[in-house]
Amino acid sequence: MQVFLGIDGGGTGCRAALCDAQGRILGRGAAGPANISTDTAGALANILTASNAALDAAGGVDPARVSAVLGLAGANVSRAAAQLSAGLPFARHRIVSDAMTATVGALRGADGIVAAMGTGSVFGLSHKGTFRQFGGRGFVLGDEGSGAVLGRALLAEALRAEDGFAPMTPLLQSVLDGHGGAEGVIAFSLRASPAEFAQFAPKLLQGDDPAAERIMTDAVMVVRAMINRLQTDPPLPVVFLGGLAGAYAARLARCWDIRAPLGSGLDGALLLAQGAG
Amino acid sequence: MQVFLGIDGGGTGCRAALCDAQGRILGRGAAGPANISTDTAGALANILTASNAALDAAGGVDPARVSAVLGLAGANVSRAAAQLSAGLPFARHRIVSDAMTATVGALRGADGIVAAMGTGSVFGLSHKGTFRQFGGRGFVLGDEGSGAVLGRALLAEALRAEDGFAPMTPLLQSVLDGHGGAEGVIAFSLRASPAEFAQFAPKLLQGDDPAAERIMTDAVMVVRAMINRLQTDPPLPVVFLGGLAGAYAARLARCWDIRAPLGSGLDGALLLAQGAG
Structure with a gap:
């Protein structure tokens, strides 16, 4: 039976949750920061810690059964994403920006616009099944309104x-x-x-x-x-x-x-x- | 006989010139960078090198005869200016901003406004015998138009x-x-x-x-x-x-x-x- 793992990782921490095909939560985990662009090795370690905790909490699920999506700060830095990707043990995985997971989560998959206005800023557009990210260019050149x-x-x-x-x-x-x-x-x-x-x-x-x-x-x-x-x-x-x-x-x-x-x-x-x- | 020393120091170099009461140039000198806010000790060493070269070129003038004005980048950082001041050998000296010396030089002491538009920016106002500096707050918060x-x-x-x-x-x-x-x-x-x-x-x-x-x-x-x-x-x-x-x-x-x-x-x-x- 296939299970589904979600990871939400950013500069302050990393959370993981495992669910079945019906969306029932089977286990959860948490660990330290996971900004892959500033510390790829540290992010990978924390992602594995949080994931393993979730798999253990679900009774020791085999990573070969897991289909994972990781929403990570810094995921737009393609070299870091490739480096992280090589260290993940799951059957399938996909690394996306934390802006994408925030948008899909906030709208529960429906169409809409999400404006994340925190220390930085980024805009997510979910429209007709496609996601696009705007802004989020950092403190020096962008992050308008943050x-x-x-x-x-x-x-x-x-x-x-x-x-x-x-x-x-x-x-x-x-x-x-x-x-x-x-x-x-x-x-x-x-x-x-x-x-x-x-x-x-x-x-x-x-x-x-x-x-x-x-x-x-x-x-x-x-x-x-x-x-x-x-x-x-x-x-x-x-x-x-x-x-x-x-x-x-x-x-x-x-x-x-x-x-x-x-x-x-x-x-x-x-x-x-x-x-x- | 009293002589007058001018120093112009910034992030790329430091120049010195010595003149008599009639404004006749007696000697010149030059040395490396003199930004007192980023490297006070290095700035002092370069200022002394440039000054000594000018005094030597004038036939070995005694610093006790010298009235000096130093126009320095970073002179607005008062702690650094005080630290520099303690290391200067001249009879009298005054540390001012490079914006002030640039303004007085550009206007030859007359009233006017000087806008220094380089990598950074700063504005000098010389009016009725008084000088005031505006802007020049640095790349993060100011330096408008630079x-x-x-x-x-x-x-x-x-x-x-x-x-x-x-x-x-x-x-x-x-x-x-x-x-x-x-x-x-x-x-x-x-x-x-x-x-x-x-x-x-x-x-x-x-x-x-x-x-x-x-x-x-x-x-x-x-x-x-x-x-x-x-x-x-x-x-x-x-x-x-x-x-x-x-x-x-x-x-x-x-x-x-x-x-x-x-x-x-x-x-x-x-x-x-x-x-x-």
């Missing part, structure tokens, strides 16, 4: 205000004061990771600071234009995921049919493994 | 075009092809220095690619707004410096009285040392 990009915009605006190029506001002044002035903000910017920039994003959602509203308005316009570019006629439902999901859903509620996610990326990987996604 | 920021904008637009979020053009396609596709562009963006991004800026100034024109138009608008914010009534003359000086001067020729620079940053340091800046 927490990291919003945080960077806030710090940049604080420096512009300190120079008199933009109006000073209480929030911008508090950002400057929090770093001991402009010099501290610049020093932070040269060493901070995207996740550290993203820690400033919640400040943009609190209260009614004029600079925060301007930055959020600009970001909402960018995200709206990107989603409109992906829309079809008739329009598809839109699901927002990630820490900024609520903020974008509230500000774009009148643009499209915005829905809550129906499942997780792990659910999406399982659906794809069953051939249903 | 070569590095323009190059980054070109790469980001290429990725947007590849996603269908912006129109594809011959230049954007050539950028993608030059990196073996979007994956290569993203990989480059994660490891490239500002100078490496800036190497793409000249592509924006050649021919008439619609994407290049859009990116340059946006940058010119940003730079124009920043300079307008610094302008006085009656308006000050504007000098553009750096590799993009010609591009901005041509596109903003009708906005202000744009002039060619009258001298270098080293000239500015000497003028300041003589108390004339």
Whole structure:
């Protein structure tokens, strides 16, 4: 009897779930990070740990019976995916992006657009049985509307205000004061990771600071234009995921049919493994 | 008899010149990089090498007779400036930003606005005997209109075009092809220095690619707004410096009285040392 394994792996952890042809969960497992583009060997080790835990929990399932789908951050780096592929023991497997499993999971395989707005950002379009991914180009060149990009915009605006190029506001002044002035903000910017920039994003959602509203308005316009570019006629439902999901859903509620996610990326990987996604 | 030493130090090298009270050059020297914020000890060593060469060329001038002004990249990092200061042998010295010496040199001490548009960007305002620096906040948060920021904008637009979020053009396609596709562009963006991004800026100034024109138009608008914010009534003359000086001067020729620079940053340091800046 064939069984189906779903893997959802990203920068913080890796989860696995095993199910039968009826979708009944037989076992689960979890392990550490699985970003194959930054640490392929470490990702493979964690994926095997999580998978083996799921197979063991199901009574020691033979990998030769397993049809697996792995939704992984960094799966778009083809060399890393090939290297990972060589180390997997399953009868069949398919490596896809975590954006694809998140989209299929959020829509339960139905047509729609998923905008994942977390530290980074990426857009998934599921339409007539095909999936396409947009954006997700990273902090330096893309990740439009993401927490990291919003945080960077806030710090940049604080420096512009300190120079008199933009109006000073209480929030911008508090950002400057929090770093001991402009010099501290610049020093932070040269060493901070995207996740550290993203820690400033919640400040943009609190209260009614004029600079925060301007930055959020600009970001909402960018995200709206990107989603409109992906829309079809008739329009598809839109699901927002990630820490900024609520903020974008509230500000774009009148643009499209915005829905809550129906499942997780792990659910999406399982659906794809069953051939249903 | 008192003599005056000017030092112009940056990421690529360090130059020194010694003059008398009448401004006659007595000696010159040069050495390696002097960015005090990234390598304070190395910057000090190179500054001393260049200074000693200038003092030797003038017949072995005693540092106790020297009044020095040092215009240095990274001078805004106060801790590094204090550390450097402790190692200097001159009777008197003053450490200022390279933006200040560039401004004083370009205007020969007169009032005006200097926009240094190179790999980075920074704006100097000399008005009624006082100098103020604006911008120059670095590649991550600032450096508006700079070569590095323009190059980054070109790469980001290429990725947007590849996603269908912006129109594809011959230049954007050539950028993608030059990196073996979007994956290569993203990989480059994660490891490239500002100078490496800036190497793409000249592509924006050649021919008439619609994407290049859009990116340059946006940058010119940003730079124009920043300079307008610094302008006085009656308006000050504007000098553009750096590799993009010609591009901005041509596109903003009708906005202000744009002039060619009258001298270098080293000239500015000497003028300041003589108390004339």
